Amino acid sequence: MEGLTVFTEMLAAEVLKTTPTKNKAALREAKRGILDYLASAFAGREDAGVLKLLHAIEAEGGHPVAALIGQNKRVNRRQAALVNGFMGHALDYDDVHSDVRGHPSSVILPALFALASCREISGKRFLDAYIIGVEVMARLGQAVGTASYQKGWHNTSLLGGVAATFAGARLLGFTVAETQNAVGIAASQAGGLRVQFGTEMKPLHAGFAAQQAVQSIEWTQQNFRGIETAFDSPIGYLHVYGGKEADEAVYSALAEDWGKSWRISAPGLWFKRNPFCSAASHGADAALELAQLHLDIATIKKIDIVFPPNGDAALIHTCPKTGEQGRFSIEYVVALALLGQPFTLGNFGSTAVSVEAEKLIGKMSRSYDAEHIPDAQAIPKGRFTIVRITLADGSIHSREVSVPKGSPQAPLTDAELESKWRESAPNQHIAEQIMEAIRGLENAKASELGKWL
Amino acid sequence: MEGLTVFTEMLAAEVLKTTPTKNKAALREAKRGILDYLASAFAGREDAGVLKLLHAIEAEGGHPVAALIGQNKRVNRRQAALVNGFMGHALDYDDVHSDVRGHPSSVILPALFALASCREISGKRFLDAYIIGVEVMARLGQAVGTASYQKGWHNTSLLGGVAATFAGARLLGFTVAETQNAVGIAASQAGGLRVQFGTEMKPLHAGFAAQQAVQSIEWTQQNFRGIETAFDSPIGYLHVYGGKEADEAVYSALAEDWGKSWRISAPGLWFKRNPFCSAASHGADAALELAQLHLDIATIKKIDIVFPPNGDAALIHTCPKTGEQGRFSIEYVVALALLGQPFTLGNFGSTAVSVEAEKLIGKMSRSYDAEHIPDAQAIPKGRFTIVRITLADGSIHSREVSVPKGSPQAPLTDAELESKWRESAPNQHIAEQIMEAIRGLENAKASELGKWL
Numbered sequence: 001m002e003g004l005t006v007f008t009e010m011l012a013a014e015v016l017k018t019t020p021t022k023n024k025a026a027l028r029e030a031k032r033g034i035l036d037y038l039a040s041a042f043a044g045r046e047d048a049g050v051l052k053l054l055h056a057i058e059a060e061g062g063h064p065v066a067a068l069i070g071q072n073k074r075v076n077r078r079q080a081a082l083v084n085g086f087m088g089h090a091l092d093y094d095d096v097h098s099d100v101r102g103h104p105s106s107v108i109l110p111a112l113f114a115l116a117s118c119r120e121i122s123g124k125r126f127l128d129a130y131i132i133g134v135e136v137m138a139r140l141g142q143a144v145g146t147a148s149y150q151k152g153w154h155n156t157s158l159l160g161g162v163a164a165t166f167a168g169a170r171l172l173g174f175t176v177a178e179t180q181n182a183v184g185i186a187a188s189q190a191g192g193l194r195v196q197f198g199t200e201m202k203p204l205h206a207g208f209a210a211q212q213a214v215q216s217i218e219w220t221q222q223n224f225r226g227i228e229t230a231f232d233s234p235i236g237y238l239h240v241y242g243g244k245e246a247d248e249a250v251y252s253a254l255a256e257d258w259g260k261s262w263r264i265s266a267p268g269l270w271f272k273r274n275p276f277c278s279a280a281s282h283g284a285d286a287a288l289e290l291a292q293l294h295l296d297i298a299t300i301k302k303i304d305i306v307f308p309p310n311g312d313a314a315l316i317h318t319c320p321k322t323g324e325q326g327r328f329s330i331e332y333v334v335a336l337a338l339l340g341q342p343f344t345l346g347n348f349g350s351t352a353v354s355v356e357a358e359k360l361i362g363k364m365s366r367s368y369d370a371e372h373i374p375d376a377q378a379i380p381k382g383r384f385t386i387v388r389i390t391l392a393d394g395s396i397h398s399r400e401v402s403v404p405k406g407s408p409q410a411p412l413t414d415a416e417l418e419s420k421w422r423e424s425a426p427n428q429h430i431a432e433q434i435m436e437a438i439r440g441l442e443n444a445k446a447s448e449l450g451k452w453l
Numbered sequence: 454m455e456g457l458t459v460f461t462e463m464l465a466a467e468v469l470k471t472t473p474t475k476n477k478a479a480l481r482e483a484k485r486g487i488l489d490y491l492a493s494a495f496a497g498r499e500d501a502g503v504l505k506l507l508h509a510i511e512a513e514g515g516h517p518v519a520a521l522i523g524q525n526k527r528v529n530r531r532q533a534a535l536v537n538g539f540m541g542h543a544l545d546y547d548d549v550h551s552d553v554r555g556h557p558s559s560v561i562l563p564a565l566f567a568l569a570s571c572r573e574i575s576g577k578r579f580l581d582a583y584i585i586g587v588e589v590m591a592r593l594g595q596a597v598g599t600a601s602y603q604k605g606w607h608n609t610s611l612l613g614g615v616a617a618t619f620a621g622a623r624l625l626g627f628t629v630a631e632t633q634n635a636v637g638i639a640a641s642q643a644g645g646l647r648v649q650f651g652t653e654m655k656p657l658h659a660g661f662a663a664q665q666a667v668q669s670i671e672w673t674q675q676n677f678r679g680i681e682t683a684f685d686s687p688i689g690y691l692h693v694y695g696g697k698e699a700d701e702a703v704y705s706a707l708a709e710d711w712g713k714s715w716r717i718s719a720p721g722l723w724f725k726r727n728p729f730c731s732a733a734s735h736g737a738d739a740a741l742e743l744a745q746l747h748l749d750i751a752t753i754k755k756i757d758i759v760f761p762p763n764g765d766a767a768l769i770h771t772c773p774k775t776g777e778q779g780r781f782s783i784e785y786v787v788a789l790a791l792l793g794q795p796f797t798l799g800n801f802g803s804t805a806v807s808v809e810a811e812k813l814i815g816k817m818s819r820s821y822d823a824e825h826i827p828d829a830q831a832i833p834k835g836r837f838t839i840v841r842i843t844l845a846d847g848s849i850h851s852r853e854v855s856v857p858k859g860s861p862q863a864p865l866t867d868a869e870l871e872s873k874w875r876e877s878a879p880n881q882h883i884a885e886q887i888m889e890a891i892r893g894l895e896n897a898k899a900s901e902l903g904k905w906l
Contacts, residue, residue: 052675059671060529063514076513152688188654189661191644193693195686201641201679208642218512222505226654233648235605240646 007251008231011136012179014258015166020131021124021442026262029269030127031438032414033134034449035421036095036271037088037105038069038434043275043345043424044090045070049200053083053207066117067453070426077114081214084110085207089156091345092203092327093275098380098408099138099263100159101149103206107160108133108167110210113453115168115217116446123441123448125171131264133167138263143253144242149194149313151243157192157205158241162230164213178220180228185216187230187237197277197316198325268408270379271417274343276327279314281404282385283330287337289399290387297338299391303364305330306386308374312366319361323348331361334387377409378402460704461684464589465632467711468619473584474577474895479715482722483580484891485867486587487902488874489548489724490541490558491522491887496728496798496877497543498523502653506536506660519570520906523879530567534667537563537906538660542609544798545656545780546728551833551861552591552716553612554602556659560613561586561620563663566906568621568670569899576894576901578624584717586620591716596706597695602647602766604696610645610658611694615683617666631673633681638669640683640690650730650769651778721861723832724870727796729780732767734857735838736783740790742852743840750791752844756817758783759839761827765819772814776801784814787840830862831855 021027044050054071057079066080067073069087074080088094088106095105112129140159149155165186169179189212192205230237231254238250270278283305317329326332327348335357341347353361374384379402388398403409412420418435425431430452437449473479497503507524510532519533520526522540527533541547541559548558565582593612602608618639622632642665645658683690684707691703723731736758770782779785780801788810794800806814827837832855841851856862865873871888878884883905890902 049677052672052677055675056668056671056677059516060531061514061516062529063512076515078513152693184649185654188646188649188658189644191642193641193683193688193690195683195688196637196641196679199679200677201638204677204679205641218509219505222508224502224505224509224653224657226649226652226657230646230648235646235648237646240605 006232007255008180008183008229009176011231011255012166012169012176012183014255015132015136015170016174016176016179018132018259019128020135020259020262021127023262023265025265026131027127027442029265030131031441032271032417033095033105033130033264033269034109034438034441035417035435036269037109039421039424040091040094040106041069041084041088042426043093044087047087047090048350049090049203050083050087053086057083066114067450069453077117077218078211078214080117081110081114081210082207084113085210086203089203089206091275091348092277093272095272096270096278097134097138097141097263098267098270100141100155101146101380102141102155102159104134104137104160104163105269106206107156107209107213108137108164110207111164111168111213112171113450114210114214115171116450121171121446123444123446126446127442129167129171131262132170133163134264134269135262136166137163139254143238143250147243148241150310152194153241154192154194154196154202154205157209158190160206160209161190161212161216162186162237164210165216168213168217172217174220177228180230181226182216182220184226184228184230185219185224186212188226189216190237190241197314198328267379268411270407271412271420273406273412273420275345275348276333276343277314279312280330280333281406282383282401283387284333284337284343285401285404286385286387286399287334290389290397291337291340293397295338295389295391295397297360299393300360300363301390301392303334303360304386304388304390305334305364305366306369306372306388307366308372308382308384309368309370311368311383311385318366320353322350322352324350326353330366330385331364332357334364335360374400375402379404379407379409459685460708461633461636461682462629464684464708465619465622465629465636467708468585468589468623469627469629469632471585471712472581473588473712473715474580476715476718478718479584480580480895482718483584484894485724485870486548486558486583486717486722487562487891487894488870488888489722490562492874492877493544493547493559494522494537494541495879496546497540497656500540500543501803502543502656503536503540506539510536519567520903522906530570530671531664531667533570534563534567534663535660537566538663539656542656542659544728544801545730546725548725549723549731550587550591550594550716551720551723553594553608554599554833555594555608555612557587557590557613557616558722559659560609560662560666561590561617563660564617564621564666565624566903567663567667568624569903574624574899576897576899579899580895582620582624584715585623586616587717587722588715589619590616592707596691596703600696601694603763605647606694607645607647607649607655607658610662611643613659613662614643614665614669615639615690617663618669621666621670625670627673630681633683634679635669635673637679637681637683638672638677639665641679642669643690643694647767650767651773651781720832721864723860724865724873726859726865726873728798728801729786729796730767732765733783733786734859735836735854736840737786737790737796738854738857739838739840739852740787743842743850744790744793746850748791748842748844748850750813752846753813753816754843754845756787757839757841757843758787758817758819759822759825759841760819761825761835761837762821762823764821764836764838771819773806775803775805777803779806783819783838784817785810787817788813827853828855832857832860832862
């Protein structure tokens with residue numbers, strides 16, 4: 001290709017030379033991010049999909065190099081990235097980033113754990129690579145905008161594979177040219193369709209992306225060559241998936257003020273209190289407030305749920321059949337809250353939706369209000385959910401939430417996050433060892449954490 | 454997802470119940486297709502990229518189940534699909550299909566060889582699966598139209614992974630529901646960017662797609678579940694990659710007259726005489742005709758190369774630096790022809806373009822004529838290339854080609870195809886054994902062919 005610019009090269013150079021662990025807020029949030037990812041992955045370690053993937057891996061074979069989280073088993077790097085990515089996102093319990101419109105840590109960390117296995121890598125370098133991975137993924141999300149998501153892609157995989165490849169290049173100390181090459185290989189594997197939401201394939205997309213990053217890094221290590229200009233070409237990644245020319249605005253989203261602050265802490269990761277899609281969190285909190293009124297369920301005539309236009313794009317199930325589909329159903333989440341059912345992992349599993357919940361869901365309808373002005377702190381920007389109950393006597397009870405608990409504007413405290421972790425960890429001993437390893441990670445080897453997976 | 458139709462299910466049912474080997478023309482062309490794929494793969498067996506992939510596979514490990522073509526080595530099914538896909542397309546010497554705008558056999562056959570390994574599968578079933586894979590890929594190409602290619606995807610991988618998954622489901626006798634599930638998994642892995650043309654990544658896309666098919670099949674065998682409606686949903690594969698709603702026209706391209714004739718023989722595969730992009734074939738034949746005039750190169754003032762608009766989209770290199778880039782450069786191909794240099798594998802390798810060729814390329818320019826009406830038999834429809842030489846004395850010599858040698862309208866004879874195969878085969882013994890195995894394939898086990906790879 002002729003006439004290319006050098007943006008991919010510039011970005012690779014930035015990625016390789018910055019050390020974001022110098023930023024205290026970023027360092028703190030990276031440690032919280034690792035703990036939250038491990039909580040999500042350990043919580044998902046017995047998901048039915050894990051066993052299926054393990055069977056497929058047994059049939060493949062491979063050198064046992066990298067740990068499968070909570071399985072007491074080692075597989076090859078690619079397989080570890082795939083399964084640990086799946087596990088982290090299996091319950092939709094892992095972190096979200098509003099710039100990404102998707103899940104960064106369940107892609108980036110599995111790739112980094114896999115690549116760091118059996119290698120002498122410092123904890124500080126691991127943390128730097130992770131923060132940079134989140135940074136690139138968030139900036140890619142801003143550069144691509146809402147176009148890719150609206151079109152039908154799952155940003156977690158579409159953006160995650162490329163971002164995790166940048167992170168992997170930083171972890172292993174690639175040259176600029178090697179980084180460009182690896183990112184091009186990742187761009188050519190990007191994919192993942194949003195239509196899979198509500199199935200086991202959605203979490204597998206996180207695994208796909210982590211696997212793509214490991215492959216892109218490993219093939220580059222073997223000097224397998226592709227284009228070095230994945231972000232520059234008019235038929236490159238940004239154009240094909242962002243649906244627009246890679247213009248000044250796109251480049252500025254990707255590179256402006258690089259290193260001034262880090263998106264892992266500003267705006268920050270959103271750690272989930274509940275194992276369902278974050279787009280349902282606003283409505284969940286509103287419904288929990290309404291549940292405090294102890295309304296008689298039998299007297300409910302109808303329930304209106306109001307979003308900004310497209311605010312419910314991820315919530316693809318209006319009549320879920322199972323708890324698993326219910327992870328993507330505002331109706332199911334609101335029904336659980338009003339029926340006094342807890343948001344436990346069990347209520348979002350493969351069992352059928354209860355008759356009680358189904359009946360309540362039958363009274364619900366969604367609508368959209370483009371005029372309504374939500375809280376200025378709303379996350380994502382402009383987002384709100386109103387849950388409005390009309391009783392048989394005509395009385396109306398309504399609650400609106402724009403800033404759900406767990407989001408960066410109402411973050412989980414360290415104690416709340418540690419409590420999420422303790423509930424997921426296989427036992428008290430491992431829980432404490434991993435927390436201690438994370439606490440001192442920047443002054444230790446990455447393997448000090450890796451050995452507990 | 455609510456409100457879906459049942460098209461994916463219908464197509465899966467058709468795929469599973471038809472036996473296209475009953476059609477003599479399809480059967481004959483399938484056997485020619487296997488021979489041509491093996492010629493291309495054996496010719497590519499020492500490509501530098503193969504060795505790099507082998508190193509990466511050594512590091513991964515895996516059970517030795519499936520043969521790597523011409524390597525005297527077995528690896529796991531996924532790895533075999535990846536490398537055999539790469540090898541088939543490494544030299545751009547493999548078949549093309551005008552409905553696909555890409556390369557069917559280097560995706561479908563590696564997936565089928567991998568899946569058939571160590572299994573009792575009849576040669577007839579293998580041939581049926583292959584014909585059906587080509588059929589689905591060609592119909593997908595028609596359904597998606599030119600949109601995906603223009604946007605920036607490489608159809609070989611974008612369409613190939615899904616098509617090879619249908620073929621794999623047919624090979625292993627999946628149920629309709631299993632087939633739907635596997636196709637959904639494949640749709641969620643689809644990708645491959647055209648910007649990689651001219652690098653080692655382009656042939657790897659064929660390997661990607663074959664690998665995706667094997668994964669989609671194997672995960673489905675483990676009962677890993679995704680959507681069963683990849684082609685039905687308004688945010689499914691056809692919409693996301695075809696850029697339009699899956700309407701009647703799309704469905705009719707995919708299913709109408711299923712089984713009446715088979716696209717492997719009507720319009721048919723295009724077997725390449727030369728190891729470069731098929732889009733350069735018309736210009737190559739025109740330049741070879743001009744070379745017969747024995748013009749004095751020193752007297753050439755300029756060379757105009759005229760295409761229909763976008764007819765040169767795949768020919769991304771106007772100033773190639775290497776023979777490898779020259780596979781995607783009409784300028785390089787025309788220069789070789791006029792300089793009397795043969796279209797050998799060596800002239801399309803990693804060595805630099807000669808000073809002589811570079812000088813001649815400097816006199817060339819491309820233009821586009823939307824009004825020109827080519828031969829009614831043109832392949833693809835409406836395609837032509839005019840090579841027009843203006844000498845220093847003002848005289849003009851011009852040739853136009855619309856139907857290049859090797860295309861279905863001017864097919865290689867069996868003898869020509871066998872000669873291509875014999876040039877690529879590692880030795881006379883294997884050449885004869887494989888030809889014999891293919892000749893009797895429909896009455897033997899698939900392993901009778903597989904044992905010679």
